[in-house]
Amino acid sequence: MFSQLIVNGTFATDSDWTKGAGWTISGGVAVATNVNDVLIQQTIPVVAGRQYKFTWELVSRSDGQFQPQFLRASNTSVFSLGTETPTPGIYTETITIPDGETSIIVGVRGRFGSGGADGTIDNLRLQKLSPFNRSERASCRERV
Numbered sequence: 001m002f003s004q005l006i007v008n009g010t011f012a013t014d015s016d017w018t019k020g021a022g023w024t025i026s027g028g029v030a031v032a033t034n035v036n037d038v039l040i041q042q043t044i045p046v047v048a049g050r051q052y053k054f055t056w057e058l059v060s061r062s063d064g065q066f067q068p069q070f071l072r073a074s075n076t077s078v079f080s081l082g083t084e085t086p087t088p089g090i091y092t093e094t095i096t097i098p099d100g101e102t103s104i105i106v107g108v109r110g111r112f113g114s115g116g117a118d119g120t121i122d123n124l125r126l127q128k129l130s131p132f133n134r135s136e137r138a139s140c141r142e143r144v
Contacts, residue, residue, distance in 0.1 A: 005044050005052075006106065009124035017042055020109075022116060029059055029120040030108075032066070036116035041107030043073050044126055046097045051129040054082065054093045056108060057122045061086055064117025066110050070095050073103035084111075088119075094129065 008016040014025040020038030024031045030040050046052065058066050068082030068091070079101075082093040097104060106126055110117025 003127070005046075005126040005128070006042060006124050009126075011122060022110070029122045031120050032064075032110040032117050034113075034116035034118065035064070035110030036113075037109055037111045039069060039105075039107035039109045040121075041071075041105050043103050043105050045103050046101060047128070048097050048099050048101050051094055051096050053125075053127050053129050054095060054106065055090065055123070055125045055127075057090045057124075058085060058088045059120040059122050060088055061117070061119035063115070064110050064113025064119070066108055066117060066119060066121065068093055069107050069109050071105040071107070072098060072101055073105055074101060076105065079104075090123070 011025045011028055011030050017025065018041050020040060022033050022035035022038055023040040054068055056068060065084050065086045067084040069078060070080040071078050079098050080095045083091060085091065108121050110119065
């Protein structure tokens with residue numbers, strides 16, 4: 001397993017995240033208030049073709065549903081959607097980075113509900129899963 005790639009995934013401070021309308025960071029969680037198809041997101045450098053594990057926690061929910069979303073940083077098109085859920089819990093998704101992408105946008109969106117989604121999320125993690133490619137193995141051997 002590799003290191004955590006998301007910065008401030010525990011929302012310890014109100015920093016490092018781009019917050020869409022209705023999202024705030026407070027008390028160590030990201031808070032969604034009447035969020036309708038809007039993300040809290042972060043751009044992450046990645047390696048094309050590699051698999052990554054995304055873990056997140058829906059801490060509470062009073063309305064709507066929440067869903068991880070993964071977009072190409074090059075043109076903001078969605079390449080993967082995670083499981084949409086209304087139930088608090090810890091969720092894990094495995095994604096494969098599209099060819100040619102060196103960065104992706106990782107986010108969680110709230111949607112549906114009477115006026116939009118209301119709830120809190122926490123503990124977002126993105127970790128590289130794939131084995132080293134040949135050039136990375138050679139680089140590691142040279143450093144030893």
